[in-house]
Amino acid sequence: MKILAFDTSNKPLSVAVVVDGKVLAHLESTEKRTHSVTILPDIKKALEQSDLDINDIDLIAVAKGPGSYTGVRIAVTVAKVLADTLSKKLVGVSSLELLAANGDKAHILVPLMDARNDNAFAGVYQNSRDKFVSIIGDHHTSMEKLFESLKEYNEDQLEFINATPRLQELIQNQFPNSKIITSENSLPDAAKLAQLAETNKPVSDIDDFIPTYLRLTQAEHDWYAKGHKDDGNVSYVEEV
Numbered sequence: 001m002k003i004l005a006f007d008t009s010n011k012p013l014s015v016a017v018v019v020d021g022k023v024l025a026h027l028e029s030t031e032k033r034t035h036s037v038t039i040l041p042d043i044k045k046a047l048e049q050s051d052l053d054i055n056d057i058d059l060i061a062v063a064k065g066p067g068s069y070t071g072v073r074i075a076v077t078v079a080k081v082l083a084d085t086l087s088k089k090l091v092g093v094s095s096l097e098l099l100a101a102n103g104d105k106a107h108i109l110v111p112l113m114d115a116r117n118d119n120a121f122a123g124v125y126q127n128s129r130d131k132f133v134s135i136i137g138d139h140h141t142s143m144e145k146l147f148e149s150l151k152e153y154n155e156d157q158l159e160f161i162n163a164t165p166r167l168q169e170l171i172q173n174q175f176p177n178s179k180i181i182t183s184e185n186s187l188p189d190a191a192k193l194a195q196l197a198e199t200n201k202p203v204s205d206i207d208d209f210i211p212t213y214l215r216l217t218q219a220e221h222d223w224y225a226k227g228h229k230d231d232g233n234v235s236y237v238e239e240v
Contacts, residue, residue: 001020001198003016003018003057003058003059003061003194004017004047004054004061005017005061005062005191005193005194006043006075007063007188008039008063008068008071008072009065009066009067009075010067010071010188011030012028012029013027013029013030013035013039014026014187014188014189015042016191017050017052018195019050019052021195023194024049024052025049026189027046027190028187030187035075036070039074039075043078055086057086057088058089059088059089060079060082060083060088060090061093061190061197062079062090062193063095063188064076064092064094064209065094065095065214066096066121066212067095067121072211073211079092080206084206084207090206090209091202092203092212093193093196093197094123094138095113096112096122096138097125097132098111098196099112099161100125100132101192101195102181102186102192105127106127108125108153108158109127110122110123110125110161111125112160112163112167113162114166115140115215119142119143120140120141120143121139121214122136122146124136124149124150131199132196140214140215143170143171147170147174147175155176156177157178159179159180160175160181162183162186163180163182163183165182168182
């Protein structure tokens with residue numbers, strides 16, 4: 001199985017080519033250039049390093065969100081175009097599940113993405129037979145509500161992943177004995193994305209595959225606030 005995997009849902013850009021479990025190429029970039037500029041050159045470079053052509057790829061794996069709205073759209077759009085044009089299988093993996101893969105499999109894993117104002121995109125995962133199982137589904141939440149949902153677990157069971165300095169402060173106040181992996185030490189890894197993709201079913205309809213945002217954009221929020229509604233014929237996307 002030859003897998004091309006990439007993620008642009010977070011600040012780093014990660015691209016990997018994995019063949020039968022072996023990582024042939026792995027590129028990461030934290031440069032301030034936009035992912036839309038670097039993703040295609042990095043995919044080309046990863047394929048060249050693997051001595052493969054894009055047509056050799058069997059499956060395309062992409063982190064489908066949540067995360068940066070623009071970032072998520074970039075990767076998903078590229079993945080859909082490649083999969084549809086080249087008739088390849090496409091697998092979308094939660095960006096939070098990908099972060100969970102950086103944690104200790106023996107812990108209850110709580111991957112986070114800082115959504116500002118003490119809010120976060122969060123999920124709760126547990127590893128079972130080398131597969132991540134969602135205990136609490138990915139959602140957009142206040143940290144206060146997230147902490148409340150975690151009180152049933154022992155502190156030393158919990159491992160928070162991808163915590164910014166502010167989230168780290170909040171976590172330490174509530175769960176001082178829990179493990180915390182900071183954002184700098186839990187970058188998304190496309191090689192791990194490829195591994196996760198092998199345990200997920202390919203999407204059945206590439207056209208219907210969309211990013212996972214988990215909350216409305218500000219523009220959508222304003223659109224609905226003005227009284228607009230999705231009526232089955234006209235949606236926010238179609239109108240704008």
